[in-house]
Structure formats: C-alpha cells, structure tokens
Amino acid sequence: MIIIDFKTKITKNFVRFQEKKVKNKYQDIYDIKGNFKDAYPTKLSINGVDQIVIKQEDPNTLRILFEDKKNLKTIYFTNNNRVVLKVLDVKENTIKNSVKVSKSPKVYKPGLNKVVVLDAGHGGKDSGAIGRGKKMYEKYAVFDVMKYLEDALKRRGYKVYITRNSDKFIKVRHRTVLANKKKADIFISIHANAAHKSKVDKLQGIETFFLSPARSARAKRVAALENKSDIRKMSGSSKKAFLESLNRPRITASHKLSIDIQKNMLYSARKIHKDVVDSGVREGPFWVLVGAQMPSVLIEIGYITHKKEGKRLFNKRYQEALAVGIANGVDSYFAKNP
Numbered sequence: 001m002i003i004i005d006f007k008t009k010i011t012k013n014f015v016r017f018q019e020k021k022v023k024n025k026y027q028d029i030y031d032i033k034g035n036f037k038d039a040y041p042t043k044l045s046i047n048g049v050d051q052i053v054i055k056q057e058d059p060n061t062l063r064i065l066f067e068d069k070k071n072l073k074t075i076y077f078t079n080n081n082r083v084v085l086k087v088l089d090v091k092e093n094t095i096k097n098s099v100k101v102s103k104s105p106k107v108y109k110p111g112l113n114k115v116v117v118l119d120a121g122h123g124g125k126d127s128g129a130i131g132r133g134k135k136m137y138e139k140y141a142v143f144d145v146m147k148y149l150e151d152a153l154k155r156r157g158y159k160v161y162i163t164r165n166s167d168k169f170i171k172v173r174h175r176t177v178l179a180n181k182k183k184a185d186i187f188i189s190i191h192a193n194a195a196h197k198s199k200v201d202k203l204q205g206i207e208t209f210f211l212s213p214a215r216s217a218r219a220k221r222v223a224a225l226e227n228k229s230d231i232r233k234m235s236g237s238s239k240k241a242f243l244e245s246l247n248r249p250r251i252t253a254s255h256k257l258s259i260d261i262q263k264n265m266l267y268s269a270r271k272i273h274k275d276v277v278d279s280g281v282r283e284g285p286f287w288v289l290v291g292a293q294m295p296s297v298l299i300e301i302g303y304i305t306h307k308k309e310g311k312r313l314f315n316k317r318y319q320e321a322l323a324v325g326i327a328n329g330v331d332s333y334f335a336k337n338p
C-alpha cells in the first residue's frame with residue numbers, strides 16, 4: 001500500500017489511471033495532479049511486485065507506476081488530502097516483512113561540505129520596502145523565501161546558517177559577521193525591491209546583485225534603498241572594509257554565483273508564472289555584502305510595490321519556487337566551482 005498526503009484536498013479528478021503492457025510486463029500507472037517535493041525517482045521493491053516507481057513526471061504530475069510480470073490488480077481511493085494506492089494480489093504478510101526502500105539513481109548531494117549563510121533582509125523595526133496590501137512588508141516575504149531556501153539547501157546536504165530566525169532587527173554590518181565566523185563558502189542576502197511612486201505600475205522583475213562600486217544609476221538607487229537602515233558616513237575603517245571586500249577573485253566568483261542564481265531562479269519562477277520579468281545580474285554597492293570574506297550576492301526577488309508581483313511575493317507556492325530556483329543556482333555554481 002502506498003499512502004500519499006497532499007497539502008490540498010484530493011478528488012478523483014486529480015487521479016488518472018492507465019494500464020499498459022510493455023514487453024512481457026504489465027504496468028498500472030497512476031498520474032496524480034500535484035507536485036511532490038524532491039521527488040527523486042524512487043524505486044520501491046516489495047515482495048510480489050517486481051517494481052514500483054514514484055517520480056515527478058512533469059512539474060504538475062506525480063507518477064506512480066506498478067510493474068509486474070503477473071497482471072496485478074491495483075486500486076486507489078482518495079480521502080480528503082490523501083491518496084491510497086493498494087496492490088490487491090499480494091499477501092499482506094509478505095509485504096510487511098520484506099519492504100525494502102532503495103533510492104535510484106543514488107541521490108547526489110551537491111552540498112556536501114559546503115557552508116552557506118542566508119540573510120533575510122530587514123526585520124523588527126525595519127520593515128524594508130512596503131507593498132500595497134496590509135502588512136505586505138518586505139521583511140516578511142524575504143523571511144519566508146529564506147526559510148524555504150534553508151530547507152531546500154539542507155535537504156541537498158549543505159550546512160546552512162541564517163542571520164535571523166525571527167522578526168528581529170539586525171544591523172546591516174552585523175549580518176556578514178556570522179558568515180565570516182562560520183567560514184561560509186557563500187553568503188546570500190534576500191530582499192524585495194520597491195519602485196518610486198510614479199513607477200509602481202511599471203517596475204517589476206527579479207534581479208541579482210553582487211558587490212562592486214556602483215556603476216549605474218539604477219544600481220545606486222536600489223543600493224540606497226537597501227542601505228537605508230544603516231546610513232552612516234563612511235569612516236576610515238569601513239572604507240577599508242569596503243575596499244578589502246572588493247578583491248578581484250571574489251568579485252569574479254560573486255559575479256558567477258549571481259549569474260547561476262538569476263538564471264535558475266527565473267526558470268523556476270516562470271514555471272509558476274510565465275510572465276516573470278528578468279531584470280538581470282547587476283553590480284552595486286550594498287553594505288550588507290561589504291565585509292563578507294566569501295562570494296556573496298544580494299537577490300531582489302521582485303517588486304513588492306507592483307500590484308501583481310507584490311501579491312505573488314506572499315504566495316507560498318511562488319515563494320517556494322523562488323527558493324528552489326535559488327538552490328538550483330547554488331548547486332550549479334558549486335558544480336562548476338567546487
């Protein structure tokens with residue numbers, strides 16, 4: 001018996017059944033409308049059934065396939081959030097004593113021995129950018145995405161530290177301290193963008209920044225917004241920290257990381273909404289990245305001030321898609337730069 005719990009109520013309309021004969025084997029295939037988190041192709045072997053495969057067939061379809069030389073009878077039923085699939089011809093006691101779960105292909109853990117520090121922007125008295133709806137604060141949206149990202153990276157074997165685990169204020173310059181202390185391999189700060197009143201209907205899109213002296217007016221403007229909670233004159237020591245954090249290899253690595261994150265985040269976000277705007281990879285003078293002794297990026301997950309995008313930033317499914325995309329970007333970066 002296979003029991004799958006979904007987050008929403010499942011009806012028979014969600015399940016499509018088909019029977020096939022492939023060579024000398026019979027297949028019972030169940031396609032269930034839904035997304036199974038991390039559905040690596042999983043093979044279960046149960047005495048009496050040659051093969052049971054569970055996999056994400058496409059982003060919206062979870063496939064469960066029973067295969068056997070005998071023409072097995074399978075049934076299913078739904079009960080609220082649950083789908084139960086049952087093989088009828090197999091004796092209960094043989095299953096009970098011989099269930100062997102094996103994952104195939106072997107699960108690749110790209111994050112092994114890698115340390116990542118995640119920073120959800122703002123917090124506490126600093127709400128960050130403010131959206132159109134009630135309590136649509138940047139600090140909440142970025143925290144949720146950060147938590148999904150933390151989960152995704154941990155599942156892939158990364159060691160993950162986070163700068164805040166609640167709605168609390170942390171000075172911008174203290175955020176990289178943790179990353180340095182933990183000797184992180186990369187530092188990722190997550191933010192949401194805001195447009196000037198005159199442009200709220202126009203500006204939308206996701207973009208990824210890496211630290212450098214500002215080049216464009218646009219980068220300067222975004223940096224000014226994100227630096228707001230920590231305005232101070234550049235003292236001698238912070239100037240030194242700024243310059244030190246700008247060594248060439250680190251800029252190059254941060255640039256590469258930005259490209260991988262932006263590309264994958266966009267791809268994943270567009271699986272949910274095709275019209276997500278790509279605002280690209282940019283460089284900018286962000287305080288939060290100053291002082292990080294490792295490749296570091298700042299992600300703007302979208303414009304909280306945009307009517308449609310702002311709303312999406314508070315949608316759990318979209319938040320998770322962004323996080324999975326960022327995690328894929330991190331994997332991709334380490335695959336190329338081990």
Ligand SMILES: [Zn+2]
Pocket residue numbers: 121122128129138190191192225226
């Ligand atoms: Zn921000």
